[in-house]
Amino acid sequence: MVTFPTALDPASPDVRVEFGLAEAEFARQSINRATAAQIAAIHGVLREARETPRIYVGPHALSSNREHVEFAERAAIADLAVRLSVSENTIRAFDAQATTMIMRTPRTWSAFRGGQVSPANARVVAELAATLPDDDAVLKQFDDAVTTPARDLAPARFSTRARGIRERLHAEAASERHARRVDDRRVRFTPDVDGMAWIEAFVPGDVATRLMAHLDATAFALASNPAEERTMDQLRTDELCKLLLGDGTSTRVGVRVGVVVPVMTLLGLSEEPAILDGYGPIDAATARRLTAEAPSFYRVLTHPITGTVLDLDRVTLRVPADMKRWLQLRDQVCTFPGCGRRAARCDLDHTVDRQFGGTTKVTNLSHLCRKHHRAKHMTRWKVAQSRDGTIEWTSPTGFVRAADPPPF
């Protein structure tokens, strides 16, 4: 006997599939709309901060109105980042995206607000529109051309299509665009798992090609030795590291890196991981090797039971330089929540200023990058440090967040 599903029979698999599909599509649209709403709200808050800086900045003697607005904006960005648990760069990117889309691609922006365009496609539209010349006719053509594919295509295919549209409309010569992008060159460091990390460089294509050709040639020459057991990938990588570190060449420069080792690990009685400054946990064997033989590493020992750093500021840290080093290891990065700026590149700030009775001891010192250091002094952001060194931040609008805990 053949059974036909009835429209309202949830026991039928056909109906359950229909429901599931409708639910997924509805959720997709809600996500699109909610993301657009969040971006619009962030943009709105930052506009208010720029228009009414006093919400975020106290009556400090700032030299100019422009500076006043700038600090209010920074304090507001930090506030949003902490509340939403995203980076300040994300907040800035959302604000820039809203500005670009509202000004340059209003049709796609309203489709995004209406839930028809995905966040990924909206981001592509904003990124491409931002790089088009300031020409209303060109921008309108771009907006008109991308709105429909932005609704219909999956991100990868849409990105290809939209880049093609931009290329056709872009009047500026490719060489001029390249000259501008060269300014964005940079090196990126990304810790990975299992004691590994990535070093990436964003460089002009020709430089990259020459670098690779050089690595290929060297690796190939080394591989011709029958005793050589390393793969081409390994040879290229080893050669790159040798070149950058100046090993075996006259460009070698001394670099010292700190490593925090639990006492028992150092004695070989425990396999508890150590912390490599600026990277994170490394395995016990590597830590023992580094502290034993390499002069470019210095060590800080931690208590075998509590894991806290041995009270070095009284025992061995008589010299301020040593105290500085251990604070760098304790904080690792800027102590503003979510900020990833390396401690080595930060200011050492007295949490309670010396003029208000703050002393130079580890529980009154913390690392702040230049940006957050200035935010602390120039805006209504407040910071407090307890006796065990825990740091707590309060935003200008009253949001309280503890600093990210140190890794050991």
Ligand SMILES: [Zn+2]
């Ligand atoms: Zn910072």
